[in-house]
Amino acid sequence: MEKYKRIFVIVVDSFGVGGAKDAADYDDAGADTLGSISRSVEHFAIPNLCRLGLANLHPIRQVPPVAHPLARYTRLNEVSRGKDTMTGHWEMMGLKTTTPFITFSEHGFPPELIRELEARTGHKVIGNKSASGTEILEELGEEEIATGHMIVYTSTDSVLQICGNEETFDLAELYRCCEIARELTMREEWKVGRVIARPYVGKKKGEFKRTSNRHDYAVKPFGKTVLDALSEHGLDVIAVGKINDIFAGEGITRSYRSRSSVHGMEQTIETARQDDFHGLCFVNLVDFDALWGHRRDPVGYAAELEKFDKNLGVLMDSLKPEDLLIITADHGNDPTYKGTDHTREQVPFLAWSLSMEEGHEIPEGDSFALIGATIADNFGVSMPEGTIGNSIMERMTYKYE
Numbered sequence: 001m002e003k004y005k006r007i008f009v010i011v012v013d014s015f016g017v018g019g020a021k022d023a024a025d026y027d028d029a030g031a032d033t034l035g036s037i038s039r040s041v042e043h044f045a046i047p048n049l050c051r052l053g054l055a056n057l058h059p060i061r062q063v064p065p066v067a068h069p070l071a072r073y074t075r076l077n078e079v080s081r082g083k084d085t086m087t088g089h090w091e092m093m094g095l096k097t098t099t100p101f102i103t104f105s106e107h108g109f110p111p112e113l114i115r116e117l118e119a120r121t122g123h124k125v126i127g128n129k130s131a132s133g134t135e136i137l138e139e140l141g142e143e144e145i146a147t148g149h150m151i152v153y154t155s156t157d158s159v160l161q162i163c164g165n166e167e168t169f170d171l172a173e174l175y176r177c178c179e180i181a182r183e184l185t186m187r188e189e190w191k192v193g194r195v196i197a198r199p200y201v202g203k204k205k206g207e208f209k210r211t212s213n214r215h216d217y218a219v220k221p222f223g224k225t226v227l228d229a230l231s232e233h234g235l236d237v238i239a240v241g242k243i244n245d246i247f248a249g250e251g252i253t254r255s256y257r258s259r260s261s262v263h264g265m266e267q268t269i270e271t272a273r274q275d276d277f278h279g280l281c282f283v284n285l286v287d288f289d290a291l292w293g294h295r296r297d298p299v300g301y302a303a304e305l306e307k308f309d310k311n312l313g314v315l316m317d318s319l320k321p322e323d324l325l326i327i328t329a330d331h332g333n334d335p336t337y338k339g340t341d342h343t344r345e346q347v348p349f350l351a352w353s354l355s356m357e358e359g360h361e362i363p364e365g366d367s368f369a370l371i372g373a374t375i376a377d378n379f380g381v382s383m384p385e386g387t388i389g390n391s392i393m394e395r396m397t398y399k400y401e
Contacts, residue, residue, distance in 0.1 A: 001380075002378060002379060002380060003324075003378050003393065003396065004322055004323060004324040004353065004378050004396075005278055005322040005323070006272075006277060006278070006279070006280075006281065006320075006322065006323045006324070007279070007280050007281070007323070007324045007325075007326065007375055007378065008268065008272065008280075008281045008283065008315075008319070008323065008324070008325045008326065009092075009280065009281070009282050009283065009326045009328065009371060009375070010268065010283045010285065010325070010326070010327050010328070011088075011089065011092075011243075011282075011283060011284045011285065011328055011329060011330050012285055012288055012305075012308065012327065012328070012329050013085065013242075013261075013284055013285055013286045013287075013288050013289040013290075013329065013330060014033060014288050014289035014293040014329060014330070014331060014332060014333035014342065015033060015034065015288060015305075015329035015332075015347065015348065016031070016032070016033035016034065016329060016331060016332020016333065016334065016343060016345030016346065016347055017032070017033070017034045017035075017057065017058045017075060017329075017332075017345060017346050017347060017348050018031065018032030018033070018034065018035055018058070018332070018345050018346065019032070019075070019345065019346050020077065020078070020332075020344045020345045020346050021077065022344065023343070023344045023345065025344070026083060026343075026344035028083075028332075028337070028343045028344040028345070030337075031332055031334040031337045031343035031344070031345055032332075032334060032345065033293070033301075033332045033333060033334045033335070033343065033345060034054075034058050034060070034348075035058065035059070036298055036334050036335060036336040036337070037298050037301050037302050037305070037335065038059075038060045038061045038062060038063075038302075039061055039336075040298035040299060040302065040335075040336060041062075041298070041299055041302045042062075043062060044060065044061070044062045044063065044302055044305075044306070045306055045309070046060075046063070046305055046306060046309040047309065047313075048309045048310075048312045048313040048316065049305075049309050049312065049327075049350075050063050050066060051066055051069065051070055052069060052070050052071040052073065052327070052350045052352055052359070053065075053066070053069030053070065053071045053073035053350060053359055053361075054073070054348065054350065056069050056073060056361065057073045057074070057075065057348055057350075057361070058348070068358050068359075069358075069359040069360065070352050070356070070358070070359045071350040071351055071352040071356075071359040072350075072351045072352070072356070072359050072360065072361075072362050072395055072396065073348070073349065073350050073351075073359065073360075073361055073362070074349050074361060074362045074363065074364050074365055075346040075347070075348065075349065075364050075365070076328065076346060076347050076348075076349050076364070076365040076367070076368050076370065076371075077346055077364065077365065077366055077367065077368075078091060078331070078344070078346075078347075078367070078368055079091065079096055079366065079367045079368075079369075079388070080095075080096050080097035080098070080368075081097055081098055081099060081100045082097055082100035082101060083331045083332070083341075083342045083343065083344045084100075084101060084157050084158060084193060084331065084342060085157070085193075085194075085242070085246060085284075085289070085330055085331070086101070086158075086193045086194065086218060086219075086246055087100070087101070087330075087331075088329075088330030088331045088347075088368060089243070089246045089247070089284070089330050090221055090225065090246075090247075091367060091368040091369050091388075092328070092330070092368045092369065092371045092372055093221075093225035093226040093227055093247075093251075093369070093371075093372040093387075094225050094226050094369050094372045094373065094383060094384065094387030094388055094389050095221055095222065095223055095225055095369075095386075095387060095388075096367075096369070096388050097222075100158075101158030101191070101192060101193035102158055102190075102191055102192060103154070103156065103157065103158050103192075104130075104154045104160075104192070105130040105154055105155060105156045106130070108128040108129045108130070108153075108154065109128055109152070109154065109160065109190070110189075110190070113184060113185070113190050114128055114152070116184055117152070117177075117180065117181055117184060120180045120184070121150065121176075121177045121180055121181075123148060123149060123150035123177065124147070124149045124150065125149070125150050125152045126140050126143060126144065126149045126150065126151055126152070127139075127140055127151045127152050127153045127163075128152050128153065129153060129154070130153065130154050130155055130156065131153045131154075131155070132155075132294070132295070132340065133153075133161070133163075133198060133210060134208075134210075134295075136151060136153050136163065137151075137163060137200055137202075137208040137210075138205050138206075138208065140163075141163070141165070141200070141202070141204075141205065141208045142204060142205060144163065144164070144165060144168075144169065145165050145168045145169075145203065148168075148169070150162060150163075150164070150169075150177060151163035151164075152181075154192075155294070155340070156339070156340060156341035156342070157193070157194075157341075157342070158192045158193035158194070159192055159193065159194045159195070159196055160181055160185055160192050160194075160195045160196070161195075161196045161197075161198050162174060162177055162178050162181060162195070162196070162197060162198060163198045163199075163200060164177070164197070164198070164199055164200075165199075165200055165201065165202075166199045166200070166201050166211060166213070167201065171199055171213055174197050174199055175197055175215060178195050178196070178197045178215065178217055179217065181195045181217075182195040182217040186219070191219065193218060193219060194216050194217060194218045194219075194245075195216075195217040196214065196215070196216050196217070197213075197214060197215040197216075197217075198210060198214060199211050199213045199214065212257075212258075212259040212260070215245070216242060216245035216246070217245075218245055218246055218247070218248045219248065220247075220248040220250055221247060221248070221250055223384065223385075223386050223387070224250075224251075224384035224385070224386075224387070225247065225250065225251055225372065225384065225387065226251075226372035226373070226375060226376050226381075226383065226384070226387070226389075227247060227250065227251025227252065227280075227282070228250060228251040228384060229251075229376055229381045229382065229383065229384050230251065230279055230280055230375070230376070230379065230381055231251045231252070231253050232251075233379065233381045235278055235279035235280070235379055235381070236253050236254065236277040236278055236279035236280065237251055237252050237253045237254075237279055237280050237282065238252075238253065238254045238255070238256070238271060238275070238277060238279070238280065238281040238282065239252045239254070239255040239256070239282055240255075240256050240258060240264050240267050240268055240271070240281065240282070240283040240284070241256075241257070241258040241261075241264045241283055241284035241285060241286060242284040242286050243255070243282045243283065243284050244257075246284065253279075256271075258285075258286075260287055261285035261286060261287035261288065261304060261307075261308065262287075262307055262308075262311065264283055264284070264285050264286075265283075265285065265308060265311035265312070265315065266311065268281065268283050268315060269311065269314050269315050269318055272315060272318040272319055272323070273318050279379070280375060284330075285308065287304055288301060288304055288305070288308075288333075289333050289342075291304070292304055292335055293333025293334070293335050293342075294333065294340050295335075295340070296335045296336065296337075296340060297335055298335040298336055300335075301335050312327075316352070319353070319354060320354065321353065321354040321355040322355070323353060323354070324351065324352075324353045324378070324396060325350075325351070325352050325353065326349070326350070326351045326371060327348065327349075327350040327351075328347050328348060328349050328350070328368070328371060329347035329348060330347070330368075331343070331344070331345065331347070332344065332345030332347070347368070349365060349370075349371070351396060353396070356396070362392065362395050365392075367388060367389060367390075369387070369388045369389030369390075370389050370390055370391065370392055371389075372387070372389050373388075373389030373390055373391040373392075374389075374391045374392050374393050374396070376391070377391035377393040378393055378396075
């Protein structure tokens with residue numbers, strides 16, 4: 001019997017809580033995103049996350065645990081190989097990735113790929129190295145504007161990113177070039193997880209600013225996910241933020257692109273208040289990772305969490321007893337750790353509904369996939385063949401009549 005009519009899953013992108021058992025295998029021993037943030041700021045006000053049980057789950061320097069947490073809370077472990085956005089999200093919805101996506105962070109992309117990309121797009125490639133998105137604009141933005149060349153770069157993630165100035169390169173042309181790059185990088189030897197269009201505005205160094213017209217061209221999931229099972233069963237699957245890109249539209253019935261993580265929460269609140277949907281609202285809030293984790297800015301990360309916490313309170317006030325809210329993450333990105341890469345960590349699982357009795361800790365999850373399995377169980381939908389995950393719906397007390 002269906003327990004919840006609407007389930008909201010919010011992925012606070014990169015919000016790890018330390019302690020991955022295999023962190024050393026990824027050279028990430030000691031990484032702890034939440035712990036590092038709380039130790040980096042004098043004041044840290046996240047009352048709504050804490051009343052759900054976050055401080056009970058993980059020590060927060062400025063905040064004691066609460067006596068009566070509202071949520072069912074635990075930590076989840078990742079079983080897939082990798083620590084990137086797609087791997088984490090796909091595992092949530094039942095897919096275990098056994099071979100990590102290929103990266104080109106050491107030497108850039110192979111000359112053969114670059115030559116073919118130049119021939120197909122008609123633009124000379126500049127850059128072709130691993131770099132910060134803001135730094136490469138400062139280095140090459142003026143040259144791109146003056147020459148029409150195309151800035152191509154990567155990172156420690158499995159990505160090929162192309163910058164284009166919206167005024168001089170043209171947004172449509174940027175998307176066209178990215179579509180060509182996506183086609184080329186479907187070859188096994190070049191297959192990156194995502195090709196990302198990175199549009200920006202500005203005319204000279206110091207003025208360049210990336211815009212919200214980013215677009216991700218992801219490879220499709222290698223099998224059917226819980227999202228497919230839900231939509232094929234006639235249920236709504238609403239995607240907010242990067243979710244539609246991460247799953248290449250597979251299993252999504254409606255999507256909303258967000259300008260920022262704050263905007264993503266505003267869209268989620270509006271959906272909760274105005275949309276009497278039946279199914280899943282799946283939300284990714286990317287700024288934590290893109291703006292603060294990769295840029296190694298714990299103070300900015302803390303401030304972003306405080307903004308999220310305020311909107312979380314508004315969202316909680318907008319939910320009904322037949323709604324279930326789940327807050328989690330897809331990987332870590334400790335903003336005080338070495339380098340600029342994601343960090344292999346456990347992630348939080350906070351599940352709350354107005355219909356729940358008081359919250360408490362539940363057993364640690366052996367996979368992110370318990371999220372998708374629990375959602376499928378709630379709606380009486382069979383998990384797709386080849387997926388993983390065990391439901392914990394029996395731990396989500398429901399008393400709504």
